[in-house]
Amino acid sequence: xxxxxxxxxxxxxxxxPSSSGPTRRAVRLVEGTRLxxxxxxxxxxxxxxxxxxxDGSVVEVSSMLxxxxxxxxxxxxxxxxxxxxxxxxxxxxxxxxxSYLVEQKLRPLRVVEEPTAVARVEASTPxxxxxxxxxxxxxxxVNKATTWLQHLFEPPVVIxxxxxxxxxxxxxxxxxxxxxxxxxxxxxxxLVLMAAAMTVLAxxxxxxxxxxxxxxxxxxxxxxxxGVYLLWPVFYNDLNDCYRLSRSARLRADLGxxxxxxxxxxxxxxxxxxxxxxxxLVVVVLHHLLIAQxxxxxxxxxxxxxxxxxxxxxxxxRYVRPVLASLVPGRRLAQPSxxxxxGPRALVTAWVLVSVPLLVxxxxxxVVRLPQLMVTLADSAGRQYDLLVAAIRAGSTGSxxxxxxxxxxxxxxxxxxxxxxLRVMLAVGRRHGRSSLRRSSGRRAEPAEPHAVSxxxxxx
Amino acid sequence: xxDESASxxxxxxxxxxxxxxxxxxxxxxxxxxxGIPLAGVSDVGVTVDTSGPNWLFGSVGGV
Numbered sequence: 429x430x431x432x433x434x435x436x437x438x439x440x441x442x443x444x445p446s447s448s449g450p451t452r453r454a455v456r457l458v459e460g461t462r463l464x465x466x467x468x469x470x471x472x473x474x475x476x477x478x479x480x481x482x483d484g485s486v487v488e489v490s491s492m493l494x495x496x497x498x499x500x501x502x503x504x505x506x507x508x509x510x511x512x513x514x515x516x517x518x519x520x521x522x523x524x525x526x527s528y529l530v531e532q533k534l535r536p537l538r539v540v541e542e543p544t545a546v547a548r549v550e551a552s553t554p555x556x557x558x559x560x561x562x563x564x565x566x567x568x569x570v571n572k573a574t575t576w577l578q579h580l581f582e583p584p585v586v587i588x589x590x591x592x593x594x595x596x597x598x599x600x601x602x603x604x605x606x607x608x609x610x611x612x613x614x615x616x617x618x619l620v621l622m623a624a625a626m627t628v629l630a631x632x633x634x635x636x637x638x639x640x641x642x643x644x645x646x647x648x649x650x651x652x653x654x655g656v657y658l659l660w661p662v663f664y665n666d667l668n669d670c671y672r673l674s675r676s677a678r679l680r681a682d683l684g685x686x687x688x689x690x691x692x693x694x695x696x697x698x699x700x701x702x703x704x705x706x707x708x709l710v711v712v713v714l715h716h717l718l719i720a721q722x723x724x725x726x727x728x729x730x731x732x733x734x735x736x737x738x739x740x741x742x743x744x745x746r747y748v749r750p751v752l753a754s755l756v757p758g759r760r761l762a763q764p765s766x767x768x769x770x771g772p773r774a775l776v777t778a779w780v781l782v783s784v785p786l787l788v789x790x791x792x793x794x795v796v797r798l799p800q801l802m803v804t805l806a807d808s809a810g811r812q813y814d815l816l817v818a819a820i821r822a823g824s825t826g827s828x829x830x831x832x833x834x835x836x837x838x839x840x841x842x843x844x845x846x847x848x849x850l851r852v853m854l855a856v857g858r859r860h861g862r863s864s865l866r867r868s869s870g871r872r873a874e875p876a877e878p879h880a881v882s883x884x885x886x887x888x
Numbered sequence: 889x890x891d892e893s894a895s896x897x898x899x900x901x902x903x904x905x906x907x908x909x910x911x912x913x914x915x916x917x918x919x920x921x922x923g924i925p926l927a928g929v930s931d932v933g934v935t936v937d938t939s940g941p942n943w944l945f946g947s948v949g950g951v
Binding site: 519521522524627628654685742745 | 895896897902905906907909910911912914915916917919
């Protein structure tokens with residue numbers, strides 16, 4: 429595992445470029461910052477190095493910046509740091525360079541403590557990222573729960589679980605007695621109620637699987653919470669600490685969720701074997717769909733992270749624009765893609781070429797089918813509303829709750845679908861508006877350079 | 889003694905030092921599997937043998 433280095437937090441001296449001479453002011457790494465080391469099995473020609481901020485988020489930097497961060501021990505002046513870095517890198521670096529790199533590179537990453545209180549800079553929102561997140565299970569509870577659960581990743585246990593799953597699936601696939609459509613769930617109150625409860629249970633257990641795999645590898649899983657992803661409510665587990673693990677350990681953490689779903693499926697099969705309660709088997713099938721859904725690599729589900737870790741590229745969406753741009757005849761390979769090794773570049777390119785048309789296609793399908801879907805949802809909602817009213821009149825609390833829950837289940841996708849379509853239309857409208865404005869003002873569109881810096885901060 | 893003003897690095901090299909924020913590694917699962925048929929996959933059918941996995945579980949269970 430990557431060694432962890434805890435920096436000390438004493439003060440050190442940095443030249444202030446705005447003054448005529450060296451000014452003493454306290455500069456140190458933010459307390460709680462962790463220097464993890466090189467990103468393992470990176471797809472880049474020059475592997476990035478990882479620094480974890482106090483809030484748990486992770487940034488990647490060049491080896492030179494990481495080396496600089498390790499020297500911020502609170503005792504060295506820029507000249508001394510320059511001497512250390514020169515000795516380590518084999519190239520001479522000046523004290524002014526050190527000051528420049530601290531001010532222009534490390535400080536914007538919020539890993540260097542500010543001399544005075546400054547306005548908090550919000551982290552950037554990733555493309556198709558999680559929103560409206562709220563922690564439900566605190567970190568220490570997650571870690572306590574995974575103390576025992578991590579043993580489910582011992583190889584003999586894994587082999588036994590997978591073998592049992594193969595047997596169970598063989599029996600499910602070759603059976604022919606019960607034939608039911610998934611759509612029937614919309615009109616079957618008791619089944620929906622049970623499936624909903626089991627799905628919530630399985631989802632929470634799924635997240636524990638990620639956490640347990642993370643813990644098994646020696647990293648510390650974060651909170652488990654709820655949020656909204658695309659149009660669905662989701663459970664999530666914060667696995668930022670997994671960035672520092674080896675590729676195989678990261679992949680184990682990616683697969684830990686569906687592995688725990690498999691464990692739960694076997695438990696359900698056991699319940700069926702003991703009780704003979706048939707609907708449990710429908711839940712088993714639903715959980716297979718849940719697993720299949722998780723392997724979709726196009727949005728940030730488990731499959732996405734699997735592709736990401738296989739490629740050694742933490743943020744695949746960062747390469748969408750460069751890869752698409754490189755398809756234009758006569759255009760050179762865009763800069764981010766140039767830094768990738770041949771194998772990972774091929775994988776990332778394939779992911780972009782499959783994902784982008786598919787996501788666009790899904791969106792088009794969604795828009796085209798929206799009226800029909802809304803009719804189905806409205807029909808189902810009407811039935812459930814009638815049942816709800818009848819249950820209330822009959823004084824049947826259980827039936828009323830079941831109907832109310834189903835109304836919520838029907839409303840979630842309806843609201844979500846509408847929100848997605850609305851957000852996309854607004855985004856397209858804003859982009860179109862900006863393009864029109866630029867054309868009318870005669871200005872040329874500026875290329876996106878999220879980390880471009882000015883040379884003004886370099887002391888001379 | 890190290891000359892603090894001497895540098896082998898050009899400004900361009902310093903500017904090119906890579907930094908990037910990694911996206912939050914939130915591994916998620918939807919709690920709304922019922923959304924699958926609503927998202928366009930409306931004709932999925934499943935087949936379940938309810939005669940009981942007798943060969944798997946022996947004489948226990950089964951319908």
